[in-house]
Amino acid sequence: MDFRYTPEQEAFREKLSAWLDRNMAEVFGEARDPLAQTDEDGERRWQRTKEWHRCLYEAGYVALHWPKEWGGGGADLVEQAIYQDEVLKRGLPLYGANQLAIDRIGPTLMFMGNDEQRQRYLAKMLTAEEIWCQGYSEPNAGSDLAGLQTRAVLDGDDFVINGQKVWTSLAHRADMQVLLVRTDPDAPKHRGISYLLVDMKTPGITVRPLVQITGESDFNEVFYDNVRVPRENLVGEVNQGWQVSIATLMYERVSGGTRHPVERTVNELIGVAKTVEFEGRPASQHPYVRQKLASLSTEALCLRLSRYRSLTAQLNGKVPGPESSFGKLHATELNLRAAMFADELLGPYAPLERGSLGAIENGRWSYRALRARGLTIAAGSSEIQHNIIGERVLKLPKGR
Ligand SMILES: Cc1cc2nc3c(=O)[nH]c(=O)nc-3n(C[C@H](O)[C@H](O)[C@H](O)COP(=O)(O)OP(=O)(O)OC[C@H]3O[C@@H](n4cnc5c(N)ncnc54)[C@H](O)[C@@H]3O)c2cc1C
Known part of the structure; x- marks a missing residue:
């Protein structure tokens, strides 16, 4: 290329x-x-x-x-x-x-929604008049998302929803939510799910923020107690929400690989190595540090080239290949390794947080080390990405 x-x-x-x-x-x-x-x-x-x-x-x-x-x-x-x-x-x-709306939910409505839904929601996504969140995961359904149990029953022209979601990013700020619910408990688990658009101000919804290890509260538990959602807020057909959600998840995985500024992080780490000491000499002159940085840097470059390969394939009219799972896995794991290496490099200064005396760069590396692991879990954990690559790309037999 x-x-x-x-x-x-x-x-x-x-x-x-x-x-x-x-x-x-x-x-x-x-x-x-x-x-x-x-x-x-x-x-x-x-x-x-x-x-x-x-x-x-x-x-x-x-x-x-x-x-x-x-x-x-x-x-x-x-x-x-x-x-x-x-x-x-x-x-x-x-x-x-409005990351979720513009990245995935909007495009999902363009392809899977109806005209009324497109007219009603898309423009307000762009202006951020309506902020969106995504209610997929539950206390007992994360990697095995199709096992979700939040129930919706049709009652006249409304679905009535009862249940709980968890880890819902931005729910405390959101105006709207895409919600996966079980509408047929007797059907095989992938075939009894529906995809709804829910106004977060509807009576019966309670949002409870969760505090993360970084001290931030970006995600939440969300409880549904007899929440009434108009039938017209259904996307696609009843019990076919899995297909709709797969479209959203595909956008998530594709963008998941590209959303992490790993190359920036690695370059900044190289900058840090020029300012601190490691084992009594300037870190940037220490062979161990140099080897580590060269290795992280090479991987970051490979990641970019892999994105270009995917882009070339698309420009030549081919569908994106396994790069989306590779990208998500590699970017978030590399980001984690870079953060862990920053810990090693900064030694006793590494855990010092924002505002602490002696904190390097106001604690940004300590923050990144705490934040990095969550990114390997969000949007499908690394183990799940390994499974996808093993089974669908390498065609290995399914594990037991
Ligand atoms: C920062 C962040 C933001 C998030 N935002 C949202 C959001 O906005 N909306 C939303 O719905 N969810 C969100 N999530 C939830 C996320 O999608 C789930 O945490 C994720 O899918 C894993 O599910 P779980 O937490 O239930 O873990 P589990 O599925 O219980 O997994 C526990 C462990 O077992 C491993 N595991 C599970 N199954 C397998 C398997 N078959 N093979 C090998 N290993 C396996 C997992 O990799 C993991 O290490 C977010 C999570 C994070 C960390």
């Missing part, structure tokens, strides 16, 4: 790049990690993220991958890849404040 951009693509990149630098300085100021708590508290960060969303929306960058018909940018695949590279390089959120 020829990695050079055409003059038009290069012009697009330069314009975007200048726009990002100018506007991120205005919105995020000195924040080095716009997405992390190391620079400020959760509420302030959320307000800035919404402000950033407004900027992206007004400039027409918020949903480059959506068709123009639905208010998106109608960008081609290369422009989308340029956008992702430039945004991730700066540690910015890819889709402003």
Whole structure:
């Protein structure tokens, strides 16, 4: 593949790049990690993220991958890849404040929803007037999602919902939710599930934030007590929600691989090694540190090249291959290893958090070490990605 951009693509990149630098300085100021708590508290960060969303929306960058018909940018695949590279390089959120909606739920409605649903919901996703969350996992259904038990029963023109979801990111801020519910308990488990769009202000919904190891509260338990949802909020057919959810999950896995700014993290780690000592000498001159950094850096580059390979395949009209599972697995595991190595490099300074005396870079590495493991679990754990690669790509026999 020829990695050079055409003059038009290069012009697009330069314009975007200048726009990002100018506007991120205005919105995020000195924040080095716009997405992390190391620079400020959760509420302030959320307000800035919404402000950033407004900027992206007004400039027409918020949903480059959506068709123009639905208010998106109608960008081609290369422009989308340029956008992702430039945004991730700066540690910015890819889709402003409405990540789930713009990344996956919107595209799912475009393909699997009906016209009323598209008219009703898509535009407000773009403006972030309605923030969305995703209610899939339950206390006893995560990796085995099809085992979910939250029940919905048709009563007149409404579904009546009872049950519980957990780990629901953003539920405490969301206006709307996509919810997977069991509508036929007697059918084989994949065939008795439906996909609903639920207004989070509906009576009977209780959201209880969970505190994560980082001290943030980004995800929640959500309880449903006789919650009435109009039948028209069903996407697809009753009991065919699994197929609809697979479409959403495919977007999640594809973007899951590209959403983590691993290369940025590794480059920043190289920067740290130039400023600290390791075993009594400058870390950047220590052979062990150099070997580790070279290895992490090479893997980060391989990850980027693997994305380019996937992109080339798509440009040649082929469907994305196993790269989505590889990408998710590799990016989140590499991110974890980089964070663990930062721990080793910083030694006794590693656990010092934001505001602590002596904390390196205001505790951003301590924060990253705590945050990194969750990313290997979200959107399908590493073990599940291994299973998918083993069974569907390598065609190995199914494990028992
Ligand atoms: C940061 C974060 C954000 C999240 N956001 C959301 C959200 O917005 N909405 C939502 O619905 N969910 C969300 N989740 C939940 C996430 O999807 C689940 O945590 C994940 O699917 C794993 O499910 P579980 O926690 O029930 O673990 P389990 O499925 O109980 O797994 C426990 C352990 O067993 C392993 N395991 C399970 N089955 C197998 C198998 N067949 N083979 C090998 N190993 C196996 C797993 O890998 C894991 O290590 C989020 C999770 C995190 C960490």
